[in-house]
Amino acid sequence: MPEQELLIGQEMNTLHAGSSTDGINVGNAGRTRDTQTGVEGETEIGSDEEDSIEDEGSSSGGNSTTERLVPHQLREQAARHIGKIGRHFNILDRLFKKRTQQSSDIQQGAMFDGVFSNLSAKPDTTETEGNNEQDIPPTYDEAAADMAPSYYGMDLNNSDIYYDEICIEGLPVGNIANLLWNIIVSTSFQFIGFLITYILHTSHAAKQGSRFGLGLTFIGYGYSMIPNDVTSKVGKNKSLNRMELEDPNEFDDVRLNSQSTTQDKFESHLNHGLDEEKQNIPWLAVFVAFLGLFITLKSIYDYIQVKKLEKKYLNQSQNQA
Amino acid sequence: MRSSYQPVSTTNFEHENAIPTASSSHNLLMSQRFDDSPPSSNDNSIETNITPPPEPPSYEFDIEDPHDDLHKRTHLQRVSIGFQEKILEPLMENIIHPLLQISKFVPDKADYYLSKIGNPFILRRFFYIIFMSFIAYYVLSSGYLFNEKASGSKGMFSQHDILFEYAKKSVDLAKFERDLEYISSMPHGSGTKGDAAIYRYIQESFDNNGLKLVKEMGYSVYSNYPGNVSISYYDNKNEKHDLELSKENFNPLSSNGKLSKVSLIYGGKGTTYDLQHLKDSKTIEDGKDYVLLLQYDKLVSQQVLIAEKFGAKAVIFISEPYGENIDVVQSKPVGLPQYSTGDASGLNWDGSPVEEKDHKFWRQTHIPTIPISTRQGKELLSRLSSGGVTVDDGNSDRSNSGKMGDVLIDVDLQTNVREKHFIPNIVGKIEGREQSDKAIIIAASRNSINFGTTYPNFGTAALLSIVQLFQEVKYKFGWKPLRNIYFISFGGTEFNYAGSSELVEQRLTPLKDEIYSLIDISQLGIPFAEKYENGKTRGELSIETHPLLKKFFNRNAHGNFDISVDNVQHYGDWTPFLANGIPVSVISSDSTRNRDTPTETSEDKFERVEKILEDEQNQQSVKDLLVYLLHISMELIDDPLLHFDIISYVEDIDERLQRLEQAYPEKLNFTSIIKGLLFWKKIGSEWASWTQGWENIVWSHGDGIEPSLLSINRWTWNKKLTNIGRRTCSPAGLPNRSFYKNVLFGPTLIQEDKSKNGGNVDFWTFPGVMDAIYDDDWKRAQEQIDLIGKVLHQSAALFVEETNDIGYK
Secondary structure: OHHHHHHHHHHHHHHHHHOOOOOHHHOOHHHHHHHHHHHHHHHOOOOHHHHHHHHHHHHOOOOOHHHHHOOHHHHHHHHHHHHHHHHHHOHHHHHHHHHHHHHOOOOOOHHHOHHHHHHHHOOOHHHHHHHHHHOOOOOHHHHHHOOOOOOOOOOOOOOOOOOOOOEEOOEEOOOHHHHHHHHHHHHHOHHHHHHHHHHOOOOHHHHHHHHHHHHHHHHHHHHHHOOOOHHHHOOOOOOOOOEOOOOOOOOOOOOOOHHHOOEOOOOOOOOOOOOOOOOOOOHHHHHHHHHHHHHHHHHHHHHHHHHHHHHHHHHHHHHHO | OOOOOHHHHHOHHHHHHHHHHHHOHHHHHHHHHHHOOOOHHHOOHHHHHOOOOOOOOOOOOOOOOOOOOHHHOOHHHHHHHHHHHHHHHHHHHHHHHHHHHHHHHHHHHHHHHHHHHOOHHHHHHHHHHHHHHHHHHHHHOOOOOOOOOOOOEEOOEEOHHHHHHHHHHHOOHHHHHHHHHHHOOOOEOOOOHHHHHHHHHHHHHHHHOOOOEEEEEEEEEEEEEEEEEEEEEEOOOOOEEEOOOOOOOOOOOOOOEEEEEEEEEEOOOOOHHHHHHHHHOOOOOOOOOEEEEEEOOOOHHHHHHHHHHOOOOEEEEEOOOEOOEOOOOOOOOOOOOOOOOOOOOOEOOOOOEOOOOOHHHOOOOOOOEEEEOHHHHHHHHHHOOOOOOEEEOOOOOEEEOOOOOOOEEEEEEEEEEEEEEEEEEEEEEEOOOOEEEEEEEEEEEOOEOOOOHHHHHHHHHHHHHHHHHHHHHHHHHOOOOOEEEEEEEEOOOOOOOHHHHHHHHHOHHHHHHHEEEEEEOOOOOOOOOOEEEOOEEEEEEEEEOOHHHHHHHHHOOOOOEEEEEEOOOOOOOOHHHHHOOOOEEEEEOHHHHOOOOOOOOOOOOHHHHHHHHHOHHHHHHHHHHHHHHHHHHHHHHHOOOOOOOHHHHHHHHHHHHHHHHHHOOOOOOOHHHHHHHHHHHHHHHHHHHHHHHHHHHHHHHOOOOOOHHHHHHHHHHHHHHHHHHHOOEOOOOEOOEOOOOEOOEOOOOOOOOOOOOOOOOOOOEOHHHHHHHHOOOHHHHHHHHHHHHHHHHHHHHHHHHOOOOOOOO
16 A cells, blocks of 8 residues: 555656656756745645645655655655646646645645644755755656656546546547547537637647647638639530531431531630639638648647557556556 | 745746746657667666657658569559659658648747746637637638628528629620520421430530539420422313422421312411301312311411311411512421320320320321412412402401312322330429429420521520529529529420420429429520610510419519510410419510511521621620520529419409400309409418518518528418419319310410400410300300319418418329
C-alpha cells in the first residue's frame, strides 16, 4: 500500500512537469529556486489536496527510486511550483477540481479559523535555507524518464467524467465516436455548428472533429464561389448530331447508320442570347478552399498525434505497473 | 475562497517562466528527445527500463527504399515508386514540411501573445473562433456566395421576376433556328427513318441541356405510308385521263381501295346539309356508287364520316392553293378521333382486340381518301356537267355537283400498311422540390409527313428552347420548381394521335393522379405583329384552356400579345387527356391552328421561316413568345398556390348553360346542374378567401416564409384542386362513346349546326347533351344533364370530404 501511494505521488509530481511545464526547470534551475519562497505562500492553500496526498506519499519512506535521485523536499517544492503553474493554465482542471474539493473535508473550516486561517501556508523559515540547497529541479534524464501523463489516475473518484482518461495539454484525448460526432454536427450546421462544437469541446477528439467540420464548411464555401458556368452546363456551344438522311421516308428499316451520313452544316446567325463568358475563379474561393483543406488535414493530423501520444502513455503505464 | 490563488499569474516574473512552457508544451513533448542531448553520465536504471520518449511525428509514408531492386518490381510498383520520387517527395519537402513548420510556429507565437492578455488555454479557443469568424464573415459578405437575390428566391419561394429577367437575356434564338432548320430538313412521318433521326436529335438536345430524366416511350400502332395511288377520269369520248399523282397525294390513315368507272359527284364541303341537299335532289341515291369530290373543311375526319354515312365509296379532297401556287397538296390525316383517339388497328395496347367492333370504335375511315391539288381539282370540276345542283364551295363560290354518270373515274389507292409500327414519345422531366407527386406536361407534336416547318416543327423547336431556358434558370439560380415538369414530344400525331393516346391508355391512373395541366405548344407559329399600338407591335395568340385556368391566362396577358382565351375547341394530342378530365391548355397561333397553307403541304419548308426570321421584329416576337411560354409554365409549376379559379369555372359553366338554354328554350331542365354549380360556388369562395389569407400571412407579413401548418394546408388544397378536373368524368363515358369520360368538356360527335343558321354553337361543352340534341333525343339529353348535375354535386361533396386522393376508379 505505501508503495502504491508513493507511486501516485510520484506520478503526479512528474506529470505536471511532463505536460504543463515540461521540465523548463532544467535550464533555469537556479532561477526557479530563487522564486520558490515568494510563490509558495500564495499557492499553498490552493493546492491543499495535492499536498495531503503528497504528504502521504512522502511519509511512507525514502527508499523509492525517486527519493534516491532527488531529495524529498526539493521534489516537493518543485512539484508544488509546477503544479501551480499547471493549474493556472488548466481551466478544466480547475473546474472539475472544485467539485472534488467541496466534497473533501480535509481543509474544512480553515476559512473560519480567524487569524490562523492561513496558517498552513505559512512558510517554514527554518527549513527554507536547507531546502533551497536541495531545491534542484529534476535533471533532463529524470524528466525524460518520467513519462507519466499529466493527470492520469490522479483523481481516484470514480464519478469523475475524466476518470481513467489521459489528459494531454489539459484535455482528455477522447475517442473516435467523439470525433465523428463533432464532425457531423460541425459539418451539418456549417459555421454555427463549428462555433458551438468548438466552444464546448472537452476533448481533443471533439476539438479536432469541430475543426474538421470547419474545414469542410470552408471547402464548401470555396466550391459555392466557383462561378456558375450556365452556358456550358446547358451545352450552348456543343453541337448535336445533325445527320442528313438520304431516305427519310423509309419506314421498314429505320436504323440510323451514323457513319455513312453527312452532317447538316446549317449555322444560325441569330442572337445566341446571354453567352456568359467563362469567369475566373475568384482568388477568395481558392484561398478559402485551401484553407479549408488545410484545416481538415491538420485536424486529422493533430488527432493522430494526440492518439499516438496517448498510446505511448498507456504502454508506459502498463510497463510501470 | 481561493483569492490567494489568482494573483499568481499577475506578476511579470511569473509570465516569463510560464509563457514559453505552456505554449510550447506540445512541441516539447513530442520532440524532447532531440532538443537536448542528454548527458551520458546520467544513465541510470530508469533509462533502461522505460522506453525513451516518443519519436517525433512521422508524416512521411513508410515506404521501402525505391532504389532497391528496381528491376524486380512490377510495373505497378515502379509507377508507385516514380510517383513517390517525383511527386510525393518534392511535395513533402516543398509544401508539407514548411507548412507543418509554420503550423507549429504560428500557434507558439500566438500563445505567446495570448498569454500576455490572459490564460492562453482559454483564449486560444476564443481567438481561434474569432479568427475563423472573421474569415467566414469575409467570405459570406464577399458576394460570391449565393444570396437571396442571386438565388432568385424570396423566403421559401422563387422570385419569378428575377428569373424572367435572366431568361429574357438568355433566349437563344440561334438554337431555335438551328433546331428548326434541322427538324425541317427532312420529312419525318411517324415511324419513318426521318423520324428516327429527329427523335434522336430531340433526345440528344434534352440530354445536352442537362435534363436528367429523358426517356423514350415507344408504342406499336397501326401506321400506313404512301404507296400506289392513281386517279383517272373518262371524258365524253370515253378517253382515259390520268391525274399526275405522287407520294404527296396521301391522307394518313386512309383506307385502301380500288374503284373503277364510278361516278364523280362534287359535294362542296360535304356537310350533312350539302349531302342531304344532293340526296333530296336525287343527285345521289342509295345503292349507287359514287366518289365524292370535296373541298377540305376544318374537320376532315367529320367530312369523311358524313360521306360514308351518305354512301360515298371514296373521297377526293381538293387542296387549298398556297397563294398563287395551285399545285400544292395538303396531306391532312383522316383518322377519326370522334369515337376515340389512338391506335387505329382496333386492338388494345396489349394486343387484345377491342370488344366492340362496331362503329363506336372507328378510328379509321372505311373508304379511301385521296387529296389532289387545286389545279387537279379544277380539272375534275370542269369535267362535271352543269346538271345536278349547285353546292356551296365554302368561300362564297358555288359549283355544280354534276350528275351520276357525268364523269366516271377510276380510283386506286394502295397504301403500305404496318399493323404494329414503332412510334416513340420522348419524355423529359425536371423534378419538383415540394409536391413532387404533381406535375404539368409541356407537349408538342413531332411528326409530319412533309417537312412541316410551321406545323409541327415550330412547336417542337419551341419545346427544345423552353427546356433550355428552364435548365439555364435552374443552373443559374439553383432553382427547382415546386412541382414536376414533363416535356413530351408526342409521336404518331397523324395516326389519330397515337402517341399521346397510347401514353394515356397505358398510364391512365398515374397520369390522372399526377398531371394537373397539359400545355400543348405544337400549333405555335410566329405571332406576326399585326397591330401597332403606341409604336408597340402586338402579335396574336389564341389560348384554348380549361375554365379553371381561364382567369390565370387572362390575368397573365402578355404586354406583347393579344391573347384570346376560350375553351378547347379542336382535336389534337391533348384530346385523350381532355377526355379523362385533365385540364389542358392549347396555345396556338391562329394560322397554324387553322392549318392555313402551306401547313401540311410540301411547301412548308424552313427557307420560308428563315426569311421571316431575318426581320428583327419577328425575332423579337419569337423571343417574346418563348419568354411568355416560360412565364406561364413557371407560374403554373412554381407558384405555391395552384392557379385554379373555381369561381370563374362555375361562372363559365353557368354561361354555357345559359347559352344552351337560349338555343333550346324550355326543352331541358337544368336544375340539377345549377344545384351542383351552387355547391361549387361555395367551395370557390372558400378557396378564394383561403388564398387571400395565405397571401396575407406569407407575402404581406411573412416575407415569403410560410408556417409549416399552412404548408400542409396549402398542399391539401392544391391536391384537392387538381382533382376537380378528373372528377367531372363519368366512369361509363358518353353514350356510345365510352372513350370520352369527361361529361363537361369534350367533342360533340358531329360538329355541325343542322339548322345552318347559328354557326355559334359550342360543340365542345356538354358533349353528351349535344350528341343527344343532334340526334333529337331530348330524353337522353335530359338524362345527360342530370348526369352532369350529379357528377358536379358528387365531386363537390367529395371535394369537401376528402383529405386524401380518391379517384373515381
